[in-house]
Amino acid sequence: MTHASHPITLADIARHLDIAFDGDASRPIRGLATLKEAGPDQVAFLANRAYLKDLASTRAAAVLLHPEHGKNCPVPRLETENPYLGYARISQLFDPLRARDVPGVHDTAVVAEDAVLGEGVVIQANAVIESGVTLGAHVVVGAGSVVGADSSIGDGSRLHANVTVCHGVVIGKRVVLQSGCVIGGDGFGFAHDGAGWHKIAQLGGVVLGDDVEVGSCSSIDRGALGDTLIGCDVKIDSQVQIAHNVTIGDHSALAGCVGIAGSTRVGKHCMLGGGVGLSGHLTICDGVQVTGMSLVTNSILEPGVYSSGTGAMNNTQWRKNAVRFKQLDDIAKRLNKLEKNSRSE
């Protein structure tokens, strides 16, 4: 699967990374692979010491690595201070999607007459662009995707197939929306009259900053009054739910299955592990990390790492411990009493 539709050479790669290279720079490279699996037409990288053991025997065309490991490399090397970043940057050269984008509007796409399309826009089969939409230069709208009325999408953004952008959503530049995600569905707002529920029309929108990514099947709800705000360079994995009027600061990353309830504000450079849940109306300051599947019910005002829950264990042992959890307050009180008795003896 790692291939490209045009030949890329080691010279191209070195130039892309702005790195000097003194091997056979004209060698065509088919793709990237691990040190262990790379063949002579693939570039490998060493970004984690755990794989240092595979360096000596690699068959790669060249290896991207930190200068400190250069002397142990049996093949031509591409030296850089941050090899993982280097890998990220050259991975883009091999993305087959890029080569396939042919500017134009597919015959079966439906584009409103008043939509404004930037230069080089690609609109694929059966996509729908509703009235009042603005698409920036080189925006790609995948097959079956829908962009709702009055929304705008910035230059260089890509909607994969079957994405839904609802009405009145503002999307920045170079944003990537994976298939099945929904940006701007109604927030969950209802008033109770004592007998049942009355829907509150969700009149706000969603604003995604530049360089945001949203994973497959994730949903970001529109605001009730003001907008739901996702900062620049925020990375959101698959199956994530972001409720109405949430704010997420720049450069934060949310792993799969995270859920954030309404009006919570997450700071910049935060990292939420998979399955983390944040209650509504909280403030999470900059630089907070929450480990997987933790539940956060109070604001966090100090940077650091936060956790809840307990890891899995053998079910037989777990049953014994879990039943004791229900006695925990009693256990603590009995311990207090014993200590008191002990001290008074």
Next chain:
Amino acid sequence: MTHASHPITLADIARHLDIAFDGDASRPIRGLATLKEAGPDQVAFLANRAYLKDLASTRAAAVLLHPEHGKNCPVPRLETENPYLGYARISQLFDPLRARDVPGVHDTAVVAEDAVLGEGVVIQANAVIESGVTLGAHVVVGAGSVVGADSSIGDGSRLHANVTVCHGVVIGKRVVLQSGCVIGGDGFGFAHDGAGWHKIAQLGGVVLGDDVEVGSCSSIDRGALGDTLIGCDVKIDSQVQIAHNVTIGDHSALAGCVGIAGSTRVGKHCMLGGGVGLSGHLTICDGVQVTGMSLVTNSILEPGVYSSGTGAMNNTQWRKNAVRFKQLDDIAKRLNKLEKNSRSE
């Protein structure tokens, strides 16, 4: 984003709420906002005492509030016993979607010849209505949505873009289905033959009562034999999973990321917090609330509030406590022994 395509006046709003109003009723209103942010062409509301501090300085055109706060309001007032309900009701006046609905079937929509379409139906671009479908009056089917064979949708319901209603699903009146949701996918049923799995065809359907809402990317599976049953006025948030043959009573509300396993019965007026999981084959009686991310493995037969799990804490402290959880049964036994020794002294 809070706008409407036709001018709405304070008189319209007062009439909609059946409230007397003695200010300049002809003033055009552009939308709704909070007390703090409302400008002179917006209506604000006071539904939570926490915002009482913003009342004196509001610049709103009028404020919707309880009569007890009327005397402190510096601008014209709309007095009502339940301001939050009033807000819900007038929010509908400003929903821009409503104004955009133009009855008719888009050229690119595919509608089976034998489908029955009620008066004023709106079928948007690239939607698909399969054979045997019945759509009630004023039903809206968004772009890219699919309604499967033999399903029926009641008057006034709205499917946003890219919704999937599978075959043989029955949907009530005024139901709202957000983008990306799937109603009637197969339930998860397989029989094991000792070596592997054999699929059980899911022959039941799904019935959604009147006034149900289903959030973005949520899924409600069809029954194995009988139907999955969602009562009237049930509100379901985004990323929720409801398995086959689940029953949910009228007026219950499920927050984001809830998962309910097969054949569980949830009563009326229940509220499940975000991320709650219910095991299969349980009975949850009327009037039960479960707090966020709790796991329910036994039936609940008394109304009340139920919880599990523990909230997040600093990771360093959490590690120390979490490791003790695995010793909890041992701790309890040692405490028992100490108490016994203490009593025997």
Next chain:
Amino acid sequence: MTHASHPITLADIARHLDIAFDGDASRPIRGLATLKEAGPDQVAFLANRAYLKDLASTRAAAVLLHPEHGKNCPVPRLETENPYLGYARISQLFDPLRARDVPGVHDTAVVAEDAVLGEGVVIQANAVIESGVTLGAHVVVGAGSVVGADSSIGDGSRLHANVTVCHGVVIGKRVVLQSGCVIGGDGFGFAHDGAGWHKIAQLGGVVLGDDVEVGSCSSIDRGALGDTLIGCDVKIDSQVQIAHNVTIGDHSALAGCVGIAGSTRVGKHCMLGGGVGLSGHLTICDGVQVTGMSLVTNSILEPGVYSSGTGAMNNTQWRKNAVRFKQLDDIAKRLNKLEKNSRSE
């Protein structure tokens, strides 16, 4: 909803199960039902002793049951060692979808000129088949589904409506993909440069073995370099997230809302309960069961049942216990001290 478009007789059912039958084999059967609800034109089954009480009064046309219960059956019987498996097998006869499949490509579907379509393929309205795709014999692609460039789908597989298969995905035979699922969205891979994130192009693919099922709105991400690998006969429920480079062994089953982080390897014949979360880079051996909503942060190298968390309890009691969890390390230390004092007395 349990119906079929052509009359099925008891003889058809007995022949399908390869069972001798000595009642009126020509009786037409409308469908399947429980012992309690079956009418004289339905077949019932007894697969769980909990329902033995309903056997004596059943009105079913015939009952599928174990020979040991044959003597208690008041109506004609279909005896088999594994009645639940028998039910699974005959349920297929009544699936209304099968009868509706009419081979051919709908006028509004978009099929690339170079796509290769097997015999009897069904491509429904507004589906999109991109360049380089191969569809095996009798593949069904539902309305609005998209199959990305260079992907292949094996004989007899079915994509329900609004499914997304991204580019370069390999899908086996007899695979079922429920609506709204996404196979091959980008994995969540970014390198940090100290200031922000750089996307790592996800150059691997996804391979689904034969007889896999994927539930509604689930997502399986493509690999970063190598492929994400789902073995044969793996059953995946709705709202599940499988990250890049995960491997799942044959015959494993994942219930709703499971999340598996990157590069984790799950063995064969594993069962993950609803909402289970597995951290990244773990190894889970064959034959592991994990109960609902457990968090697994370490590899599991012994078959067995594993659990974490605690079940829901009354909120008032829960609050008292949950606060003690935060004192648990302190409680354990104090207990140690008391024991020490006690021994030294």
